[in-house]
Amino acid sequence: MKKAPTIRDVAAAAGVSVSVVSRVLNPDSGPVAPAKRQEVVRVIDELGYRPRAAARELSAGHALTIGLVVTDLSNPFFARLADRIVWEARSHGVQVVLMTTQEDPHLEAESLDTLLDRSVSGVIATPTGGNIEKWARLQDLGVNVVFVDRTIEELGDADVVSIENFDSAQRSTEYLIGLGHTRIALVTGPLSTSTGRARISGYRAAHESASLPVDPLLIRDVPFRGDAGGDAVGSLLAMPQPPTALIVANTAQVQSSVRRLVQKGVRIPEDLSVIVFDDNPWTELMSPPLSVIRQPLDMLAVHAIELVLGRMQGRLPEGPRLIEVKADFLPRNSCAPLAQTAIR
Amino acid sequence: MKKAPTIRDVAAAAGVSVSVVSRVLNPDSGPVAPAKRQEVVRVIDELGYRPRAAARELSAGHALTIGLVVTDLSNPFFARLADRIVWEARSHGVQVVLMTTQEDPHLEAESLDTLLDRSVSGVIATPTGGNIEKWARLQDLGVNVVFVDRTIEELGDADVVSIENFDSAQRSTEYLIGLGHTRIALVTGPLSTSTGRARISGYRAAHESASLPVDPLLIRDVPFRGDAGGDAVGSLLAMPQPPTALIVANTAQVQSSVRRLVQKGVRIPEDLSVIVFDDNPWTELMSPPLSVIRQPLDMLAVHAIELVLGRMQGRLPEGPRLIEVKADFLPRNSCAPLAQTAIR
């Protein structure tokens, strides 16, 4: 186990001073005689020298690194988001340190502290909803914060990239209303999250436009983690007057919800029409293929990374930016007119 | 945008020297008078001081960080592996920087260089198969390397955690043979990977034990990325004498393979019996539920992290360790006896 060469080793071997080597490394920092430059490059190559990131960071005061804070990589939504972000960051020479929160504000707080220690220059995150002061402090210390998917309204200064939550929920609800359904259940995230709130609003708006009453018992704002989605579905099915249609408005709840439906032997769409908010190609392979709101997470990722990197490089105007990308509704075969629904 | 306090600020505010503060931070590095300790702690808390990671790393020569190098986070296998590893690492106070290779040795090489720059003390990776000297160099520089899922036989010194590839392939093949099938197709990873080779061997062994000939045309070792799995399936179905059973022996190919089957209208198991190597809960929700070799990736993750951390802390005996965890075969309803198969 030998130890890696330093800039000094290179300088010595090339017969120049460290500053020359440094200037070769950072081209715009000053002039170098072509002959010496070539020699230095040769030696660097020969020794396999690479600048230590820690030293650079210490000197620069900040790292060419961003933090990615998501709740849970076993959710395909976040997995694919992470994939895109890591990929995009790499192509810009930026590394990604990954942290998961399991939707726990306490773990989130820990993550933020750690990222601060690392002097990351940016963070892309799906916030749990808590830790408001901590987020503010992070920004105060010069870290560029970009929220993706969700947001924290109280935090004025953060960029946000999300899908059109209100709109998506409204459209899918309208679609079901258009099929004649009047008892439409909604399983969505907790009220403590911006997405949970926005999607419920969209759902309500669709009812209002159609002058349809909203049965509050049909709205289930449940935790993301665990089997909450499945349990909500179970309880909905057990109602004296069960719904004839169901919208699962959050990727985190889709899996457990669908599993419960399958377990209970519910026929789709004969017994129940179903729409899910999805990022999982498998929905297409089920029988019947599920109608989905397709979350354009490539767009989310691209915008998010564009924002952090943009901020890091100082371009981009001052104020916070809010980007909403459209989510397409893909009707497939999991919805039927009320008239053809068995239990009603 | 204020700037974070340093150890000097703390020392000044507490009326002590930096050494005292440092000793308070690192308890085992020397004695501190209880009174002073308390005061220092108070000031640290008041100022919200946190030690800069870069400075520590520079001083220590290595970072409390590990690199996680996988091919692709959109594969649920790697996503969930990453999830577990990040989680487990966090609980030990080490961060994870994430890199993806897209199965490209060139990108892998870049990643390794970057990780070297960061002075990571360990790497958990699913190697592409190339970059042998680079991996060796990494180890030479004191980085603990743990391969997971796949391995590089030429590299003597690396720990390896994998499933029993030979055995899993053998058992699933035997199961199908037991159902009377004689033309069993195998879609698996490229021969350049250890898993590809081992699974083909298991498949062959099962045939041998049953004194069944192996039709080489039924073995498709295809690339992981893209639609290679689906294309292989398409071409298998188009054979003059198509297979009556199919094993998709790699998670990366499952999705495109199954999609192709669905597209072609192949009935499972009436037309074709199917077994897939899986980590995706959705296989259970399809109709029919697919029989799978369930990859125990929790075990993979736990062992991998246990190995890196163990090495980092200097415990663990000298030589490289090879851990093989068992993968269970879960028969569900996607396989039928040959006698009940339509096309034969």
Next chain:
DNA sequence: TTGTACGCGTTATCAT
């Protein structure tokens, strides 16, 4: 164009 010297924040060594 090149080299010297100092700062970045922390830990470790060695006096006191």
Next chain:
DNA sequence: ATGATAACGCGTACAA
């Protein structure tokens, strides 16, 4: 028990 000081490796004014 405490404090001064030298690394750690790199960037960068500033001097030559």
